Amino acid sequence: MTAVLAVQDLHVAIGPRGKAANVLRGASLEVQAGEVRGLVGESGAGKSMLGRAVLGLLPANAVVQSGTIQFEGRDLLAMPEPERRSLLGRRIALIPQDPMTSLNPVKRVGAQISIMLRHHLALSKREALERATELLTEVAIREPRRVLDLYPHEISGGMRQRVLIAMAFACDPSLVIADEPTTALDVTVQRQVLQLVERLRQRHGAAILFVTHDLGVVAKICRTMTVLHAGRVLEDGETADVLVKPRHPYTRALLAATPRADRPAEALRPVPPALIESLWSEAHRLDRLAVAGPA
């Protein structure tokens, strides 16, 4: 069975030609149908870039240098634009990071949900509204009819995130990319949102690529995980294995830097600068090798 998502040896550079920074240096990962995979790494590790590359949301000055991104066996990068667009939002969906800026401020919630349903599922206006009501009920929004008539600024951040989650699952996608969807929320709302995502995943049978820097979140909901650093995959496997027996010193350092209830705060150790330094110089050495070719 082919993986829902298979990223192979992806290289992405950002910036002006000549001075471009390599943000992904041969990253690879697979997500199987129905799998929940955590994609972790510190800021700048390239985890968000990987998610954006799948969605075609790379910044204007970013270039995919090589590699493939296969969705259900078809390469998204080689696909004609209209075909890719018909997959985005319908088969591949996004739960964005910041619920405060991710909804259009001048359009009613109902209009924003139904335009997507009408675009991808060719529903009539009435059908789309009906379906939007169901979706809001599914994400546990009370009085969905009333909320459909509200503007984003009239509902809370947690509620907006629910609306965005409802929109992600609206067309029964087989892959949902969650780009740090809990980072901008406070802790109590975070938990509800995670439960909600898990429930919807089960109901709609989607696979999820959960991009986060929060190992706690990964431990809670992801069966498998990928650790990214400096644009490369350092570790990949069952979450339990990776967290209990981290093979790479960087993963160990990340774990040591995570606050936990069962140990005092003094025990927190930042990732040693020397380790980050050595990883980066290793990355650059491999880049030079790749350019020069094997000796």
Added chain:
Amino acid sequence: MRWGEIIRRLVLIPPTLFGVCIIVFVLLRVVPGDPIAMMIPPGASAADIDRLRAFYGLDQSIPQQFITWFGQALSGNFGRSISLHQSVFELVLARLPATLELSAMATLIAVGLGTVVAFTGVYVRGRGAEWAIDGGIGVFLAIPDFLWALILLLLFGVLIPLLPITGRIDPQLDVTFHTNFYLIESLLTGRLDVASALLQHMILPAVALALPFAALVARILKASLSEAEDQDYAQIARARGFSRPAILLREVFPNALIPTVALGGVQITLLLGGTVLVERIFSYEGIGNMAIDAVINRDFPLIQGLILTFAILFIALNLAVDLLVTLLDPRLRHG
């Protein structure tokens, strides 16, 4: 804008107009220049001059004159024009529709042109063509309306005589109007030949007024579209499979419209001010052209009436713009 705010703005209108009246009234009488000197024939005796001065009330002190004028103005009598010997109110009312039609036409052209340029500029964002469009906008912003008037007049009136260059309508055209909104009236009564003649007279001054304003609209709208397109909600729309034109039109434009109306709307007052010179150049019979004659003749009552009219138009425009912005932005509607 909520009701309280609207009422506050309406309450502020009379004091604003009162201030305008005082400033204009005093300034006119303090700066050198005398209406009487403009109307007397050479060789008039000092006694004649004094009699004329007394006839128009100009022998009294400025506060005394103001009280007399303001008292009459409150009852709707804005005095008689010294040079045209008619009621100022009737003179202005007869000419105002011509200027309103011209300004509305110019605004329409400017908004249409500016919107097209702004969308084109945003669509080619980041490419060389964007620089060309930005440069073009800069050039059109730098050339004032009266210069366009002269250029257009020479180009399409003299060099390639395609269009009439004076007046509002051909004098030989056999038509009587019941209102002074000639264009609107002729369209409503189905006199398309008359409407076409009016449009031919209107198009050159309207374009001259429209070009700098179109550049302004294009610049503000393009900047607003660019900014809105970079927002998360527009980026996410891309990840939902919408095409770029659809996103620009449906997601980005309604947001970009808000700052554009707020900033650009009040600039229509600049366009109105531009009618003074442009109407003069095309001998178009509106209040702008009338204002120049009034100033040349030191026709105090007429100048006062005209400036008051412009002031009322400006205030009304600002209020309309604020109301429109409130309609466009749901965040303002709910306060």
